[in-house]
Amino acid sequence: MSFEQLVELSQFYGANPQWVLAGGGNTSVKVDGTLYVKASGTTLAEASAETFVRMDRSRLAAVLGKHYPEDSEQREREALQDLMDARLPGEQRRPSVETLMHELVPFTFVIHTHPPLINGITCSAEAEAAAQRVFGDDAAWIPNINPGLILAKAVGNAVEAYRDTHGAPPQLILLQNHGLVVGADTADEVRQVHARIVTQVKQHISRLPQLTNVPYDAQRAELLAYQISRQAQALDPGSPEYRSVFLTNREVARMVRSQSAFAPLARAFSPDHIVYAGHRIPFLVLGDDSFEAKKLIGAALADFQQEAGRVAPVVAVQGLGVFINGRNPRMMDAAAAVFLDAVQIAVYAEAFGGATPLPQEQTDFILGWEVERFRSQVSAGE
DSSP states (O other): HHHHHHHHHHHHHHTTTTOOTTTTTTTEEEEETEEEEETTTOGGOOOOOGEEEEEHHHHHHHHHSOOOOOSSHHHHHHHHHHHHBBBBOOOSOOOOHHHHHHHHHHSSSEEEOOOOOHHHHHBBHHHHHHHHHHGGGEEEOOOOOOTHHHHHHHHHHHHHHHHHSSSSSSSSETTTTEEEEEEEHHHHHHHHHHHHHHHHHHTOOOOOOOOOOOOOOOHHHHHHHHHHHHHHHSOOOOOSOOEEEEEEHHHHHHTTSSSSHHHGSBBOOOOHHHHHHSOOOOEEEESSSSHHHHHHHHHHHHHHHHSSSSOSSSETTTTTEEEEEESSSHHHHHHHHHHHHHHHHHHHHGGSSBOOOOOOOHHHHHHTOOHHHHHHHHHTOO
């Protein structure tokens, strides 16, 4: 019964963009010696029995107790192989990179999501102080740390420290510039904890994001979409061809008024924002000279590609809006959704001292991490 409830919970939270987007987030259930955890790159909204990987909990414990090299690349490579070896016989899919974290949260159900409402706190300047103000002693706080094995161990240590202080493990864990982890022993309790969290945060936010339509220069947007798609194609020739789609709303229009107004969105807030919308968003100031605009677009896309090895999924143009770029419709949809998620985070963070992006060190780690490249490819259906 617990496994069927996990599928239902995964679909419930995965279908609501206020909890998770694209291939982000992951869920699990512990049934005796087996951990059922979401496969990497799959989507919670489409969860089924095939979405989950069966893991041997005794072998996961061995991974957590093993000493790994200090070098981050070698450590994560070895830990990933050990994680793959901890799958039960017959399992072929790659388990979520956060599988070890799920094992260390001592509840039957563990639900990890990236809600913009809560990330308005985790991605804010006040961060831990804001979390304390909103949740008091109900939450454990995990400061910025690279995902993977190191994050799992940090969560495990925080759980034990919280248990030592409060006599029970935390049902709520906040990961700075990342998201939310909820643990509970019943499906009903999972829902109750999430509902309580939303109520608590809403009492502290200063305003809601304004995502309604606004008028814009459609002719200029169409021309720039064509120019951006051609420049992208020139940088990364192949088939199918690149497309560029314009996006704006009341909040976006406010943020593209100037480079300073766009600053909260200039760099990624979390690992998911890097994977789906890019580690940063180029901001272009374009005049009426189409030749000069073409040069500026080409240079901005080339700089981004040199940094990240791909065409920028999102490009902002002052006074107009943003352009979503790609050759895969599924990934373009994900980039648009995750960008709008960042817009909401920036608005919610206004109540907590303003938005703060992911530290550069972690951004560089994510850009070079094979695990996230794999997740992105699976999510895109590649």
